[in-house]
Amino acid sequence: VDWDDVARISSLLRAQLILHRNIKRYGLDAKFKPETLAKLSADRLNTLARNLSIKKAFLGLAHIFNREGIKVIPLKGISMMLDTYLDEALRPMEDMDILVDRRYIGNALAIFKDAGYDTDRAIHDITRPNRNHAYVLFNSNMANVDLHHRLCPWYEERYIYKIDTV
Numbered sequence: 001v002d003w004d005d006v007a008r009i010s011s012l013l014r015a016q017l018i019l020h021r022n023i024k025r026y027g028l029d030a031k032f033k034p035e036t037l038a039k040l041s042a043d044r045l046n047t048l049a050r051n052l053s054i055k056k057a058f059l060g061l062a063h064i065f066n067r068e069g070i071k072v073i074p075l076k077g078i079s080m081m082l083d084t085y086l087d088e089a090l091r092p093m094e095d096m097d098i099l100v101d102r103r104y105i106g107n108a109l110a111i112f113k114d115a116g117y118d119t120d121r122a123i124h125d126i127t128r129p130n131r132n133h134a135y136v137l138f139n140s141n142m143a144n145v146d147l148h149h150r151l152c153p154w155y156e157e158r159y160i161y162k163i164d165t166v
């Protein structure tokens with residue numbers, strides 16, 4: 001096995017962080033070139049820094065939403081980092097996925113605008129059928145936000161709406 005090639009392929013598949021963790025766990029360090037191990041370590045540290053930045057941003061936003069009496073649910077990466085993974089660098093995140101009750105989308109946009117998100121350039125997606133995003137919000141200094149108003153539109157479409165038509 002060419003272990004350095006395994007590392008290259010894992011990077012292409014965005015699985016290098018899991019590989020890095022298991023190299024140490026199973027004592028495979030000697031199988032890799034030092035530069036490969038250095039790159040995997042750097043990837044881990046960069047991911048950890050980004051994830052911690054996203055976590056901090058989410059917790060700050062969650063505090064504001066809580067103060068305003070609006071319940072939010074973190075989805076996907078941020079939820080997994082908070083509840084599932086013990087290692088905060090194990091899963092790279094690119095953005096924050098946040099679920100807000102559809103009735104509070106306007107309030108949520110105001111909160112995001114006050115927090116520095118560009119609501120003027122937001123991608124509005126609330127009217128498209130079978131979609132769960134209300135908006136995609138941008139911020140050049142923090143992670144972008146996918147603001148969700150539905151959890152499982154495919155499930156609703158497939159089961160709930162059909163029940164209503166029977």
